């Protein structure tokens with residue numbers, strides 16, 4: 001197969017299916033979606049046949065768990081986040097040819113059929129095993145519903161499938177002191193039947209295919225992880241689960257069980273391709289079954305085992321499918337020195353970024369590419385963001401384009417001048433321009449996107465230096481003919497930048513093409529290779545448009561605001577963790593009059609969960625909440641709208657005073673009160689119970 005892979009007939013590019021239990025942050029973009037999009041855009045510009053697919057991953061226990069916690073259906077959870085995620089991808093210009101959902105019919109059928117075929121071929125082993133069972137909740141406990149002490153490192157909050165502290169993969173029954181997160185009770189073991197993929201049978205195949213076949217072309221971090229898995233010995237892995245949310249196991253005895261989310265999710269790439277082909281009137285099969293197709297999976301490092309070991313074993317077992325040619329997984333991106341964390345709100349959320357830096361998608365794409373965690377974990381810092389923007393995008397690329405466009409408009413009313421004879425420097429500069437597509441291609445094709453992005457900036461540097469050396473603004477006073485040649489050369493570089501920046505900075509590339517008026521002219525067929533092969537990119541007498549600024553400076557105050565926001569998050573996390581605020585400097589309220597025990601017992605306080613939240617129109621502070629109190633779902637109006645968005649508090653466990661006489665606030669009946677306190681810096685904070693193991697409706701006394 002390898003000999004076809006240097007010049008395949010078509011490409012199938014997949015990007016990890018985002019899990020619909022939260023919005024996207026910069027780690028997702030940096031790790032998977034920006035590099036995948038650069039790759040897909042680049043291939044399209046070189047005229048390749050590409051399908052680039054993704055979709056929302058909507059099954060699995062975490063969604064089922066979140067739904068239970070929030071008192072809503074899984075469908076409500078997935079619909080909400082599918083919408084938010086889809087919009088972020090659109091906003092950041094990620095050009096999937098299709099973005100599907102694993103809850104769709106086409107995927108249920110594809111994954112179900114896949115399972116059935118493997119079942120019928122005898123690729124699975126059936127085993128009745130003892131699984132942890134919550135006798136109080138009357139259900140088997142999926143791995144994520146069990147926490148306990150990790151037998152390897154002693155971490156007390158390890159999940160049934162994995163310890164997040166030491167990274168070990170576990171079996172739920174290995175945990176010391178296991179506890180059900182559904183009811184809080186100690187689980188018992190009970191027998192249940194499941195289907196397993198005997199990975200041990202694929203060891204020889206995996207050794208040959210990865211350890212020998214891809215020794216030199218897979219990234220060392222990916223290869224190394226695969227090698228350690230294979231060397232550690234592979235064991236059968238369950239492909240079904242006792243759960244009520246997912247794709248039903250389509251064979252006899254499968255009632256009440258679903259496909260393990262890790263069995264169904266990668267098949268989602270296939271379903272998404274089918275959906276695309278149906279819509280476009282194409283045949284999906286060559287994209288997955290033909291040897292002259294190059295299949296590339298873009299993922300983060302936490303998914304390596306699934307994409308390099310398990311999914312290939314599944315594809316191999318099926319027999320009709322090709323295997324991935326490369327899996328250029330990235331390491332993790334940190335934020336200001338700390339691990340990105342959804343639960344700790346330690347993140348730059350994409351939807352929030354765009355509210356704060358509207359129309360600056362490319363700046364983030366650029367910064368994340370320049371700093372991509374390609375070979376090791378890397379850090380995103382706001383200072384670096386500012387300096388990449390101000391010192392590179394503004395000072396180099398933006399400055400060059402601005403000079404070229406302003407001078408062309410000033411000297412020639414926007415008409416590309418005719419060059420006279422080229423000087424040695426001109427010829428060298430034009431030759432250097434023609435070399436860039438090859439240099440950048442070589443980096444992209446080796447999945448070195450950081451390097452590729454820096455090469456693009458080097459082209460802008462070349463242009464900047466050329467103008468600075470030739471000084472047309474001085475020469476114009478003595479030699480107008482020479483300036484025509486200089487501007488002609490500079491305009492060729494600007495056009496080269498318009499083409500070659502497209503994979504990296506698509507919005508900027510669009511603006512630049514518009515300024516250079518290359519979409520509506522004779523040069524509209526400007527592909528990647530044309531930058532090397534065309535004698536002239538922007539012909540003389542071509543009319544360009546007036547300029548607009550491509551980038552703006554990011555001020556220190558904007559960076560400080562972001563750092564302050566993170567600092568506040570840190571403070572909130574610390575005070576939540578310690579159960580104490582930093583109120584040393586705050587004037588504390590004196591103790592109130594003594595009350596009797598009877599007075600106290602009159603207060604009926606319960607644990608509840610906020611399940612809906614909406615800011616009340618025409619008010620600044622009020623928010624209308626729907627709270628599940630365990631007894632009922634009721635409306636409570638709370639003055640917290642200045643401190644929280646509804647997004648942040650939906651799903652939050654709170655303490656509610658439920659027997660407070662209802663009162664009408666702006667025409668809405670409020671039936672209770674949510675207990676709040678205030679942190680040292682004046683931020684409202686929920687008085688909330690320990691989130692684990694306490695159910696709605698539990699009394700507080």
Ligand SMILES: [Zn+2]
Nearest residue numbers: 150153163166
């Ligand atoms: Zn551990």
